[in-house]
Amino acid sequence: MTAILVDGLRKHYGDFAAVRDVSFDVSQGEVFALLGRNGAGKTTTLEVLAGFAAPDAGTVRVLGLDPVKDRTEVRRSCGIMLQEAGFFPDLTVAQTVDAWRDFVAAPRPRDEALEMAGLTAKAGTKVRQLSGGEKRRLDLALAILSRPDVLFLDEPTTGMDPEARRNTWDVIRDLAGQGTTVLLTTHYLEEAQRLASRMAIMDHGEVVASGGMAETLAAQTGRVAFELPGAVTPEELPLPPSSVEGRTAVYRVADPDLAARTLLNWAGERGLRLHGLEVRTASLEDLFLDLAADADGHPENEHAKEVA
Amino acid sequence: MTVAARDLVTVARFDARLFWRDRTALSTSVTLFLLLGVGLPVMADRLQPGHPEAVVAQHLGILSMLLVLATFGQVVNTLTTRRDQLLLKRLRATGMADRDILGGGVLNLVLQNTLLAAVVSVALYALTSLPVPRDPLLLLVAVVAGAAVLCLLGTAFTPLVPRPEVGAVMTMPFFLLAGVGAGGFGPLTEMLPGWVSTLLGLLPTDAVADIARIAYAADGTFGGDLAAAAGPALKLAAWAAIGLFAVSRWFRWDPRRQ
Numbered sequence: 001m002t003a004i005l006v007d008g009l010r011k012h013y014g015d016f017a018a019v020r021d022v023s024f025d026v027s028q029g030e031v032f033a034l035l036g037r038n039g040a041g042k043t044t045t046l047e048v049l050a051g052f053a054a055p056d057a058g059t060v061r062v063l064g065l066d067p068v069k070d071r072t073e074v075r076r077s078c079g080i081m082l083q084e085a086g087f088f089p090d091l092t093v094a095q096t097v098d099a100w101r102d103f104v105a106a107p108r109p110r111d112e113a114l115e116m117a118g119l120t121a122k123a124g125t126k127v128r129q130l131s132g133g134e135k136r137r138l139d140l141a142l143a144i145l146s147r148p149d150v151l152f153l154d155e156p157t158t159g160m161d162p163e164a165r166r167n168t169w170d171v172i173r174d175l176a177g178q179g180t181t182v183l184l185t186t187h188y189l190e191e192a193q194r195l196a197s198r199m200a201i202m203d204h205g206e207v208v209a210s211g212g213m214a215e216t217l218a219a220q221t222g223r224v225a226f227e228l229p230g231a232v233t234p235e236e237l238p239l240p241p242s243s244v245e246g247r248t249a250v251y252r253v254a255d256p257d258l259a260a261r262t263l264l265n266w267a268g269e270r271g272l273r274l275h276g277l278e279v280r281t282a283s284l285e286d287l288f289l290d291l292a293a294d295a296d297g298h299p300e301n302e303h304a305k306e307v308a
Numbered sequence: 309m310t311v312a313a314r315d316l317v318t319v320a321r322f323d324a325r326l327f328w329r330d331r332t333a334l335s336t337s338v339t340l341f342l343l344l345g346v347g348l349p350v351m352a353d354r355l356q357p358g359h360p361e362a363v364v365a366q367h368l369g370i371l372s373m374l375l376v377l378a379t380f381g382q383v384v385n386t387l388t389t390r391r392d393q394l395l396l397k398r399l400r401a402t403g404m405a406d407r408d409i410l411g412g413g414v415l416n417l418v419l420q421n422t423l424l425a426a427v428v429s430v431a432l433y434a435l436t437s438l439p440v441p442r443d444p445l446l447l448l449v450a451v452v453a454g455a456a457v458l459c460l461l462g463t464a465f466t467p468l469v470p471r472p473e474v475g476a477v478m479t480m481p482f483f484l485l486a487g488v489g490a491g492g493f494g495p496l497t498e499m500l501p502g503w504v505s506t507l508l509g510l511l512p513t514d515a516v517a518d519i520a521r522i523a524y525a526a527d528g529t530f531g532g533d534l535a536a537a538a539g540p541a542l543k544l545a546a547w548a549a550i551g552l553f554a555v556s557r558w559f560r561w562d563p564r565r566q
Contacts, residue, residue, distance in 0.1 A: 052397065052562075075403035082401060086393030090329055102318045103402040146403070 003028040003150055003181035004049065008058035011044050018044040020205040021058075026198075028149075031172065031182040033196035035189070035218060037284055041205040042185035043083055046152050049183065050080050062150055076105060079148035081139045083155050089128035093119055096127060097141055104146035117141035118167045132159035140168060144175065151175060153184040157191060169195055187284045193218045203288065222256025223282040224263065225249065226274040238266040252282060315404045319412020320419070323386075327416065333385075337378040338424065345374050345428035346435070348492075353436035360437040367438055368520045369491030371425060372454075372513035376486045378421050379455045381479040383462030386413060388472040396561045410555070414459040421455045422448070439524065443533050447523035454516030457544050460551035461512065467558045486513035512547040515540035 004026040011019040019041040026032040034042045047053045048060055051067035051074055060067055067074045087096060094110060101107040114120045117137040122130065130138065136159055143151060153172070157165040172195055176182050186192050192199045199218060200210040209217055228234065228247045239262060241249040253259045260279045267274050327333050345367075352366040387410075390396045399409045429447075432438040441447045462479075469475050488496050489508030497505040508514060518540040522533050 050401065052400070072403055072405055075401065078403075080401040082394065082398060084394060085398040085401070086395045087398070088326060088395065090326075099322050100402065102322065103315070103399070103404055105403075142398075 001028045002026070002061075003030070003063055004032070004183055005059065005061040006045065006049070007060075009045065009048060009055050009060060010057040011041075011048055011053060012056050013044075017205050019048070022200075022202070022205070022207055023058075024200050024207065024210065026181055026183055028181050029176060029179045030198065031176045031184065031196045033192035033199040034183070034185045034202055035187070035192045035199055035214065035284065036185070036202035037187055037288065039204075040202040042202055043154055044205075045202075046080075046154050046183065046185060050078060050152055051075060076146070077149045079143035079146060079151045081136075081143040081151075081153045081156055083158075085139070087127040087135065087138065090126060092124050092126050093130070093138055093141075094123040096138065097145065100142050100145055106147065107145045108147060113141045113145050116144060116171050118164060133161055133164050136160055137164060137168070140171065144171070148180065150181045150183070153182065155185055155187065157186070157188070165191075189218045189221045189282060189284055189287060193221065201287075217287055219254045220252045220287070221282050222251075222253045222259065222279070223286055224251040224253065224256050224259045224277075224279050226263070226277040229267070229272040229274070232272070238262055248276070252286065256280070315408035316412050316415060319399075319404065319408055320415040323413045323416040324420065327420070333382065337382050341374045341378050341421075341424050342428065344370055345424070346431045349432050349438065350435055353438075358437070360439055363432070363436050363438045364521070364524050365491050365495070367429075367432055368517045368524070369487065369493070371428065371451075371520070372490035372517045373483055373487040373492040375421060375425075375451070375454055375458055375516065376479070376483045376513060378424065379417050379458040380462040380465070380482060381476065382417055383413065383459045384465055384469055384475045384479050385472060387463060387466045388469050388475050391466065391560065392472055392563045394562070400561060406561075410463055410559075414456060414463070417459050418452060418455040422451050425451045439526075441520075441523040442525065442528065443523040443530075445523075446533055446537060447520055450516050450519035450523065453519075453541070453544050454512065457512050457548050457551065460548055460555065463559065464551045464554035467560045470564070486511060489514045490517040510543070512544055515543040515547075 002025050006025065007023045009019055009022045010017070022041065022045055024032070024034075034045060036042045044053070048055050049062055049067055051071040054068045062074050063077055065074050088099075091099065093114065097110045097113055101110060107113075108116075111120070114123055117140045119134065119137050119141060122134060125134075127135070127138065136156065140153075140156060143153070151172075156172070157168050160168060169191070172182055172184070182195075184191075184195065193215075198211070199214045200207045201214045201217065202208065225248055228237075228244070228249050234241055234244050234249060237249065239251065239259060242252040243250045251259050256279045260277070263274060264277075327337075348370045349363050349367040353363050356362050387396070390399075396409065400406065429438075433440055465479070469478055485508065487493050488500075489505075489511045490513050491497070497508060500508075519537045522528065522536045525533075528536070
């Protein structure tokens, strides 16, 4: 069953086209990720789905309902984690959750919500004293309070430390396992890859990659780079680099460890040193550089696909 | 209780809790209300002893002004702050209806200010020559209806307020106009050109003061009171209609997008 349907969505703010022609659908119990940089139109898409803004064109349905016309009904079955909404700064975490329990129907017990969000130890802390990551967790606690059928998460783990991030991922996976439909936006490749069963990559208000292609791109989360040793040309390397920037060879691969080991063995056998060797997780920016290169038809990019 | 009424009361209770923790709100909307509301009529009574009608005039004038401060001004402050901190948006995300989110706040302020007006009135009955109103029910109606209409107008006014910081400055003229019109600064209207008093007479606070004066009038009948209050009541109803229309048409839940 389709829980979320977006078909040909367009949304303008004044002259600015925040979303132009976006379509996707999410089945019940599925985790779907909208991956994109700031200003890609992810938040706008989510806001239209949550009924905060009416679409300029296109069809949007949540559980078969129109989020604008049936706003109250849609909101009652949805949990929303907003990207930047405020809290009442002088209430404690527990007081905030208690107040919100009054605002929603059939809420979870306060302690259960705090436990799920990993905020039990902060129950007595005033919201104004929470860190950015802790506020995100409180946001999560409020979003899941009403045991929603559909969960909208706008960059749920931004500002969280690694442990909180993993904990949040666990919560999202558990909820999805229990049948909750999750639509999340993120600019972390890893997050989309770990959580989502399907994803779409958005840029400048459009879906630039979706389905298998988006998954393939997001899977290339590794980046290996080093300076080419003196006399070596890119063609001599044991693995063809994704790109060569000046004298720096760059690889975009799913498994950066393996690539780095292959390259180091090769260099070791020849008594060469790989200066400035860098092995790291690729960012969304790296991915978009690839996409841009793809669009320009750079031949180097063919290698990226082979390595992947 | 229906679901809608439940949400309305929930929001009102929540707003009351936040209000009584907020020192700024307490100092302006409560302390000032009590100090001026009691203080000025007491002074008027001391300066001109034996003129209860002057105390009534001073009391109703200052009460109208303070209602503007504690309802219109308070609503503007609360709503613009919540709008800019995206708290209205968060409240909307709960699934509560828009009218309950806004109405709950209004309900709280109406109750609160009716209570404050009662405290001020009782203090004045004890401390001054202010007579107990002949028609207390009508006085209650005036305060409740006035507070509700002023809250509604405050809500309607928020789209014109770009930031919460300028809310106080932007509501100040209404506070002063209400004071001049309803006699909070003394019988100023008598010194102003006729058309100015006519215009000031259109203010909702003027209608509140008019109805209250009928309640305090030395003699009259129930039927006579109703007939006399019909005009100002109609005026308040017109303001309520304007407020409702403006809110449904122009109210902004989000800070302006760039």
